[in-house]
Amino acid sequence: MSSKEDARRISGSLIDPRVIDPRQELVRHDDLSDEELAQVIGVLDAVRGWREAEQRLSFESRTAMQLNETDMKALRYIIASTNANVAVTAGALAEHLHISTASVTKLLDRLERAGHIVRKPHPTDRRAVTVEITPETHRQVRRTMGLQHARRFEVARALSPAEREIVTRFLTDLSATTLITAPPE
Incomplete structure (x- = not known):
């Protein structure tokens, strides 16, 4: 395998606990089936994809407007x-x-x-x-951030009430995992 292929393979697996924590010192996963583990990794990969897309949009909007x-x-x-x-x-x-x-x-x-x-x-x-x-800046913000917000709203709107509750709970719980500083060792 070439170094580029290795780099792509590793980059794509940075959320896979089998790669980032193979001895399960932080992330226990031996109680999950391969399918369950793939689903969990899929959820985390989707969150990563959303975060990267959000960062790109924010950067592009800010850059265009200086x-x-x-x-x-x-x-x-x-x-x-x-x-x-x-x-x-x-x-x-x-x-x-x-x-x-x-x-x-x-x-x-x-x-x-x-x-x-x-x-x-x-x-x-x-x-x-x-x-x-x-007025011109207002139009620019609406064309970028406003339009994107409208699209996001439609995605959330398409969920059933029960799905919205699950997504809200998941994202709230995920937000609570963010540490400002590393815990003491």
């Missing part, structure tokens, strides 16, 4: 707030993004220079400023 991840999160928050008839302030953005108001000021300066947002006086508080997305 934004970083925080910029895109800010624009999506501004759109959602606008749709809910809620004025967006720097303080609200700081809270949503979990960053300082000084960082939000820099973010807003960058987005304004790029033509993505405009600042306007707050309608009821003379000391405050609101943030609005420009």
